[in-house]
Amino acid sequence: MIGLLALGLIGCSPSEEELMEAGIAKMQTGSWEEAITYFDRVIEQNPKQARALNAKGAALVELGDFEEAVPVFTNAIEADSSDYRPWFNRGNANFELGKFKEAVSDYNMANGLDPSQTDIYYNRGLALLGIEAYEDALLDFDAALQVNPNQSLVYFNKGKAQLGNNDPLGALESLTNAVNLDGKNAAAYYLLGVTRMSALGEKEEGCVELKMALSLGYTEAQSWIDEFCK
Numbered sequence: 001m002i003g004l005l006a007l008g009l010i011g012c013s014p015s016e017e018e019l020m021e022a023g024i025a026k027m028q029t030g031s032w033e034e035a036i037t038y039f040d041r042v043i044e045q046n047p048k049q050a051r052a053l054n055a056k057g058a059a060l061v062e063l064g065d066f067e068e069a070v071p072v073f074t075n076a077i078e079a080d081s082s083d084y085r086p087w088f089n090r091g092n093a094n095f096e097l098g099k100f101k102e103a104v105s106d107y108n109m110a111n112g113l114d115p116s117q118t119d120i121y122y123n124r125g126l127a128l129l130g131i132e133a134y135e136d137a138l139l140d141f142d143a144a145l146q147v148n149p150n151q152s153l154v155y156f157n158k159g160k161a162q163l164g165n166n167d168p169l170g171a172l173e174s175l176t177n178a179v180n181l182d183g184k185n186a187a188a189y190y191l192l193g194v195t196r197m198s199a200l201g202e203k204e205e206g207c208v209e210l211k212m213a214l215s216l217g218y219t220e221a222q223s224w225i226d227e228f229c230k
Contacts, residue, residue: 019045022038023036024055027059027062032059033063035055035059036056039055039059043056047075053073053075053076054076054083057073057089057093061089066094066097067097069089069090073086073090077090082113084110087106088123091107091124095126095127095130100127103124104124104127104131107120107124107127121141121147122157125157128161137161138162138165152177155174155175156174158174159171159172159178171191172192176192189210189216189218189221190218192209194224203228203229206228210225211225211229
C-alpha cells in the first residue's frame with residue numbers, strides 16, 4: 001500500500017492528504033527526515049496546515065532538534081489554537097531544552113483544551129519538579145497514578161517531589177513502590193538508601209539499598225558505601 005502511494009506521488013501532483021499519509025507512513029517506520037520532506041510539501045501548498053506543522057514538529061523532536069521544533073509547533077498553534085496536541089508537543093520540546101516554566105505554560109493550555117489526556121499530568125509534573133514547585137508536581141503525579149497506579153517512574157518522581165517538599169516518610173513509600181514495580185530502577189534504590197540513612201538513621205537498610213543501586217550501575221552510590229557501609 002505504501003509503495004503504491006509512493007509511486008503515485010512521483011507521477012502526479014499529490015493532494016495534501018496524500019502527502020500527509022506518506023509522511024505519516026514514514027514516521028511509522030522511524031524515517032523522520034523523509035517524513036519531514038512530505039510535511040514540508042504540504043506546508044508549501046498550505047502554510048496554515050496545522051496537522052502538517054504539528055507532525056513536522058513531532059518528527060523534529062524525534063530527531064532531537066528541539067530548538068527547531070519549537071517555532072514549528074508555534075506555527076501549528078497559530079494555525080489552530082484549539083488542538084491540544086501542538087501545545088503538548090511544544091511543552092515536551094521546551095522541557096527537553098530545560099525551559100521548564102515555558103513547558104508548564106504549554107501543558108496548562110493542553111490540559112485546558114483536553115483534560116482527558118492523562119500524559120499531560122505526568123509531563124507537567126516533571127516540568128514542575130524542574131522549577132521546584134513540589135506541591136503542584138505532587139498533584140500531577142497523583143493524578144497520573146489515579147489513571148494507572150502501576151507506573152514505577154511516576155512513583156520515583158513523586159518520591160523526588162516529596163523529598164523536595166521535606167516529606168521523607170512519604171518519599172520512602174513512593175520510592176519503595178517504584179522499586180517494587182521495577183526492580184531495575186537503580187536511581188530509586190539510591191534515593192531509598194540515602195533517605196533511610198540521612199533522614200531516619202537506618203544505616204543497615206540504607207546500605208542494602210545503596211549496594212543494590214551500585215550493582216545496577218548507579219555509580220554515585222559508591223561514595224556513600226565507602227563512607228558508611230564498611
